[in-house]
Amino acid sequence: MTDKNQSNDEQTPALSTEDQSTADLRAADVSLDTAGGMLEPSIVPVSSQSGASGPQQNSLMRRIVMGNGFVSVLAVIVALFLGGLLIASTDAQVAKTAGYLFARPTDFLSALWSAMTESYVALFQGSVFSAREGFKPLLETMTVATPLICAGLGVALAFRAGLFNIGAQGQIIISATLAAYVGFAWHLPFGLHLLVVIIMGVLGGALWGAIVGILKARTGAHEVIVTIMLNYVALFLLDFLLNTAAFRRPGDNSPISPRIDESATYPILIPGSRLHVGFLVAIALTFGVWWLLNRSTIGFEFRAVGANPVAARTAGVKVSRATILVMAMAGALAAFGGVAQVSGTEKVLTGGVAAQIGFDAITVALLGRSKPWGTFFAGLLFGAFRAGAVQMQIQTGTPIDIVLVVQSLIVLFIAAPPLIRSIFRLEPKKKNKTPKAAPKAALVNASGGAK
Amino acid sequence: MKKPLRATLKRGSMAGVATLGAAALLLTSCGQAPDAGSGTATKSDFVGCIVSDSGGFDDQSFNQSSFEGLKKAETDLGITVKSAESKANSDFETNLNGMVSAGCNLTVTVGFLLGDATKAAAAANADKHFAIIDYSYETPITNVKPIVYDTAQAAYLAGYAAAATSKTGKVGTFGGIKIPTVTIFMDGFYDGVQAYNKAKNKTVQVVGWDKNTQDGSFTGDFEKQDTGKQVTINLLDQGADIIMPVAGPVGKGAGAALKEAKAAGKDVKLIWVDSDGYLTAPEYKDLMLTSVVKQMGEAVEAVVKDDTEGKFNNQAYVGTLENDGVAIAPFHDLDSAVTAETKSELDALKADIVSGKLVVESAASPKK
Numbered sequence: 001m002t003d004k005n006q007s008n009d010e011q012t013p014a015l016s017t018e019d020q021s022t023a024d025l026r027a028a029d030v031s032l033d034t035a036g037g038m039l040e041p042s043i044v045p046v047s048s049q050s051g052a053s054g055p056q057q058n059s060l061m062r063r064i065v066m067g068n069g070f071v072s073v074l075a076v077i078v079a080l081f082l083g084g085l086l087i088a089s090t091d092a093q094v095a096k097t098a099g100y101l102f103a104r105p106t107d108f109l110s111a112l113w114s115a116m117t118e119s120y121v122a123l124f125q126g127s128v129f130s131a132r133e134g135f136k137p138l139l140e141t142m143t144v145a146t147p148l149i150c151a152g153l154g155v156a157l158a159f160r161a162g163l164f165n166i167g168a169q170g171q172i173i174i175s176a177t178l179a180a181y182v183g184f185a186w187h188l189p190f191g192l193h194l195l196v197v198i199i200m201g202v203l204g205g206a207l208w209g210a211i212v213g214i215l216k217a218r219t220g221a222h223e224v225i226v227t228i229m230l231n232y233v234a235l236f237l238l239d240f241l242l243n244t245a246a247f248r249r250p251g252d253n254s255p256i257s258p259r260i261d262e263s264a265t266y267p268i269l270i271p272g273s274r275l276h277v278g279f280l281v282a283i284a285l286t287f288g289v290w291w292l293l294n295r296s297t298i299g300f301e302f303r304a305v306g307a308n309p310v311a312a313r314t315a316g317v318k319v320s321r322a323t324i325l326v327m328a329m330a331g332a333l334a335a336f337g338g339v340a341q342v343s344g345t346e347k348v349l350t351g352g353v354a355a356q357i358g359f360d361a362i363t364v365a366l367l368g369r370s371k372p373w374g375t376f377f378a379g380l381l382f383g384a385f386r387a388g389a390v391q392m393q394i395q396t397g398t399p400i401d402i403v404l405v406v407q408s409l410i411v412l413f414i415a416a417p418p419l420i421r422s423i424f425r426l427e428p429k430k431k432n433k434t435p436k437a438a439p440k441a442a443l444v445n446a447s448g449g450a451k
Numbered sequence: 452m453k454k455p456l457r458a459t460l461k462r463g464s465m466a467g468v469a470t471l472g473a474a475a476l477l478l479t480s481c482g483q484a485p486d487a488g489s490g491t492a493t494k495s496d497f498v499g500c501i502v503s504d505s506g507g508f509d510d511q512s513f514n515q516s517s518f519e520g521l522k523k524a525e526t527d528l529g530i531t532v533k534s535a536e537s538k539a540n541s542d543f544e545t546n547l548n549g550m551v552s553a554g555c556n557l558t559v560t561v562g563f564l565l566g567d568a569t570k571a572a573a574a575a576n577a578d579k580h581f582a583i584i585d586y587s588y589e590t591p592i593t594n595v596k597p598i599v600y601d602t603a604q605a606a607y608l609a610g611y612a613a614a615a616t617s618k619t620g621k622v623g624t625f626g627g628i629k630i631p632t633v634t635i636f637m638d639g640f641y642d643g644v645q646a647y648n649k650a651k652n653k654t655v656q657v658v659g660w661d662k663n664t665q666d667g668s669f670t671g672d673f674e675k676q677d678t679g680k681q682v683t684i685n686l687l688d689q690g691a692d693i694i695m696p697v698a699g700p701v702g703k704g705a706g707a708a709l710k711e712a713k714a715a716g717k718d719v720k721l722i723w724v725d726s727d728g729y730l731t732a733p734e735y736k737d738l739m740l741t742s743v744v745k746q747m748g749e750a751v752e753a754v755v756k757d758d759t760e761g762k763f764n765n766q767a768y769v770g771t772l773e774n775d776g777v778a779i780a781p782f783h784d785l786d787s788a789v790t791a792e793t794k795s796e797l798d799a800l801k802a803d804i805v806s807g808k809l810v811v812e813s814a815a816s817p818k819k
Contacts, residue, residue: 132552140545239671243629251589253631253815254563274544345541350564351628352505355539390542393535394549400536 071420072367075413076381078423083406084116087398091115119398126391127384137387139273145383146344147172147337149282151361152368152375153289154209154333158223159370160293161326162306167212167227168334169358170234175205175338177238180349181247183260183342193263194343201339202332208234209331210324217320223327231358239351247349257349266344278340282376285336290372292329302326334358363411382407497530497759500555502546504562507536510673512699512725513632513747514561517584520751521559527752528759543568551576557758559751562586563630569595580763582754584747585632587767587817596763598750599817600770602632603639604804605743605777606695607811608797609722610643612741612779613693614655615793618718623659623691625668625682625705627698631815636697636724636743638662638813646800658689665814670701679704687712687719693740695722702728706735713738720785727780740788742780750776769817773805 088094094115097108127141151168158165179201188196208230215221241247242255249258266276293299304312305322313319341353364382368374389403413420501521503514518534525532533553535546543565550558551572556579560569563586570588573581573595580594587597613622624640626633637660644657659682660667668686670678679701683694687708694709696702702723709719721728721735723742728735750768757763770776779797782789803809 126549144541236671239628253634254566254586255628255630256563256566259567341541345544348567350540352540352564355505355541357539386538386542387545389538390535390545390549394533394546394553397534400538404538 071417072369072414074420074424076410078413078420079406079409080120082409083402084120086405087119087402088112088115090399090402119392119396119402122392122395122398123385123388123403125388125395127388130391136273137391139270139275140387141380141384142279143274143276143345143383144386145379146276146278146282147340147357148360148364148382149376149379150285150337150340151334151357152364152379153285153372154330154337155361155365156368156370156372156375157289157293157302157333158326158330159365160306161302161322162309163216163223163323163326163330165209165212165227165327165330166224166362167209167230167331167358168337168361169354169356170227170231171205171208171331171334172338172341172354172358173231173234173238174208175201175335176342176353177234177241177349178204179264179339179342180257180260180353183264184258184349185246187261188263190263193261194266197260197264197343198336198339201342202335205335205338206328206332209334210328212331213324213327216327217323235351238349238353242349242351255351259347260342264343265347266340274345276340276344278336278344281336282340282379285333286372286376289333293372298322298325334361337361360407363407367411367414495529495531495759497528497557497755498533498553498555499524499530499557499559499755499758500533500535500550500553501559502543502550502561502565503534503536504543504564505537505539506562506673506699508534510699511731512673513584513745516725516745516747517559517561517751520748521755523748524752524755528756530755530759537565540564544571547572551579556580557582557755557763559584559754563632580758582751584751591765591767593765596754596765597767597817598747598754598770599767600632600635600745600747600777601811601816602635602743602745602770602777603642603811603813603816604772605745605779606636606639607643607646607804608772608779608800609695609741609743610640610657611647611800612643612782612789612793612797613640613695613720613722614644614647614653615651615790615796616720616740616788617655617691617693619690619692620654621656621658621690622693622695623683623686623689624657624695624697625659625670625679625686626696627670627673627701629669633697634660634665635813635815636695637667638815639743639811640695640722642811642813650796658691659686659694662813670698670704673699673701676701676704676707680708683708687717692718693720693722695724695743697724699725703732703735706732706738709738710735720788723780729780729783737784739783740785741782744778744780746770746776746778767817771805772801 091111093111094108097104097111101108126137128138129135130137151172154171155165155168179197182197182200183193186193186196212223212226212230215226216223239255242257247257248254249256266278269275269277269279291299293303301312301317301322304315304317305319305326309319312322337357338354341357342349346353360382364378365375367381368376368378385403385407389400392398392403393400499521501518503518506512506514508514508518521532521534524530533550533555535549537543537546543560547558547560547565547568558572558579559582561584565583566586566588569581569583570592573579573592577594580596582596582598584598585600587599588595591597610622622644624637626637641657641660641662644655647653648655668682670682672678679696679698681704683696683705686694694705696705706721709721712719719738720740721738722740723729723732725745725747726742727744728742729739732739750770754763754768768776772778800809804811
């Protein structure tokens with residue numbers, strides 16, 4: 001609750017009445033009808049479509065951002081429990097013992113228990129601590145989390161300015177492509193090389209983000225469509241480039257680039273692990289975004305635009321400039337994720353260099369309630385799942401997809417706090433904080449944005 | 452808002468639990484408990500492991516075939532099998548390290564993307580054995596056995612058969628992604644058609660691939676069957692009547708398009724790849740002229756068997772027509788569509804390729 005935006009909200013009396021939500025509905029409708037043809041960018045009420053964290057809006061975003069942190073923890077627990085049931089249901093031993101449940105129920109119950117616990121113990125051993133390797137798995141978690149945190153920060157920053165940035169994937173791909181090319185094609189001295197790799201990668205990502213901002217600000221094009229399309233452009237551009245001689249290994253026809261020079265890689269922080277300096281960069285970026293949002297004028301402008309672009313313009317904020325700037329910054333942040341992939345872990349460029357990081361980043365930003373440190377820890381959590389899943393798969397044979405199911409369940413429960421509250425019989429503390437019509441309005445707004 | 456939700460949840464969950472429980476009890480739970488001390492079969496202490504690329508073990512292509520080969524070794528040789536699917540390229544290294552620390556004697560990795568990771572793991576663990584599918588190194592590594600296929604040889608025969616069977620004088624092919632393991636099929640197919648033209652003084656054309664420019668039709672992935680269907684329709688519109696999709700499960704899209712064309716009265720045929728499509732894609736068996744088969748499971752099992760007997764070596768296994776690593780499947784239902792003359796010519800071509808008299812070349816051929 002250190003956040004200004006939130007403390008503002010606390011002081012705001014509950015003026016969200018039925019009238020307010022109908023006004024929101026109307027605004028959402030108007031924006032849907034006109035967004036495509038609008039030439040005056042600031043009139044496009046993006047926040048109502050994208051679900052921004054504006055204090056006066058009962059949008060889905062607001063509910064996610066303003067929700068109780070405790071609910072997140074409960075959501076994780078419920079998701080882990082349901083995931084455990086799923087693991088048990090796919091377990092051969094459980095299925096076998098269920099066949100004679102009546103004859104010897106203890107077999108079934110012990111099989112159920114061991115299937116659930118063994119998988120999670122393996123998950124823990126693969127992500128935090130194991131007797132054999134000490135805290136080495138935790139280092140792996142941090143490694144996997146690094147690109148997720150960077151890209152998550154990019155998504156979160158755009159969220160705070162009222163923009164749904166689905167384009168982290170494309171921004172990562174472009175930055176990874178540039179960073180890798182500089183990494184293997186240019187041969188520069190130690191130190192300088194890594195710096196150039198980072199600069200080129202980040203410039204690429206920032207440019208890719210800025211395209212979205214410019215299109216949005218100048219033509220009113222919806223950022224969701226533009227970012228999704230730019231993801232495709234980036235992906236197929238990479239596929240194309242990997243089939244050109246410039247990007248392929250000499251003497252090899254496979255679409256895989258040469259390894260980048262040793263001087264272009266992030267130094268390893270702790271020998272014996274994969275943890276690289278990129279993780280420190282991620283921490284610095286988290287702090288930087290926090291400072292930007294909470295201590296700087298630009299960050300204040302971003303949040304003002306996110307809360308209400310019309311009011312922000314009236315108050316003298318240059319909305320189109322803020323839109324372009326925030327998208328460029330979001331792209332640059334995601335680009336650090338791309339550089340972390342290329343210079344930190346993969347060291348080569350392939351078609352799958354970005355994996356699903358750009359899309360996971362959206363989830364990470366949501367889970368972190370679009371706050372810098374929240375995103376940081378959400379990224380660590382997802383990194384732990386990914387790192388632990390490897391161990392879980394090898395030790396217990398649990399399919400890796402189960403981990404994805406658990407991740408998705410967590411987000412599902414976090415997006416629906418009333419569900420969690422009703423499962424755990426939690427009453428909302430202040431009744432006037434959640435007005436009656438809120439869920440309905442949120443629903444309409446959310447679906448409006450998705451149309 | 453809260454109360455109805457909770458009530459609904461409660462009612463819903465009660466009903467759900469009751470129904471589920473009842474169904475489960477009725478259906479499954481009345482069996483006899485086994486004796487407590489039922490012994491297990493004698494097992495070899497050999498641990499064989501496999502790491503997939505991001506396609507996963509259900510890709511209906513090389514990940515799946517290799518995994519099935521290892522599973523077969525599990526039942527036949529009594530070894531323990533561990534498997535790890537990679538969801539992203541950054542998983543390769545961790546999966547391989549996990550396998551090594553899980554005590555794997557032999558780890559099979561699938562695909563060129565794992566080339567670097569396998570090399571690194573092999574260097575760090577000189578006492579462990581590795582095998583990599585569809586990739587080989589310029590300089591062999593002492594503890595890595597590459598398993599590669601000269602698929603062009605079998606595709607050559609399929610191309611010849613297609614050219615001899617085509618009614619329109621045009622045959623088509625398309626790929627999933629433009630990678631060597633895909634284009635090698637298309638190169639062989641193209642050359643087979645040219646061989647027929649040369650022998651018979653005909654002008655059968657190949658649409659969808661040109662060996663000289665190394666360019667043609669691709670769907671862009673190994674997943675979207677509708678794209679495969681669309682590409683097939685395009686090839687049919689260009690006049691082709693026999694199609695060879697080299698795109699794993701996307702081939703089913705081609706099958707669907709050909710089925711529709713056949714229903715509309717066109718005489719069209721399908722050439723499957725990787726496995727005998729007559730058996731693995733039986734819904735299209737009436738269209739199946741032949742298949743270009745890559746015996747991946749068998750090769751994996753053979754390498755495991757050798758290793759359990761202490762006969763592991765790093766010599767590349769190259770699947771050829773000679774060692775039956777690649778082959779064309781029988782014509783099955785369409786046997787009558789292929790003339791006896793063509794069949795004997797195919798046998799002669801196969802003999803020539805095996806003897807080395809005829810060399811089928813492709814830019815994507817495995818390095819010897």
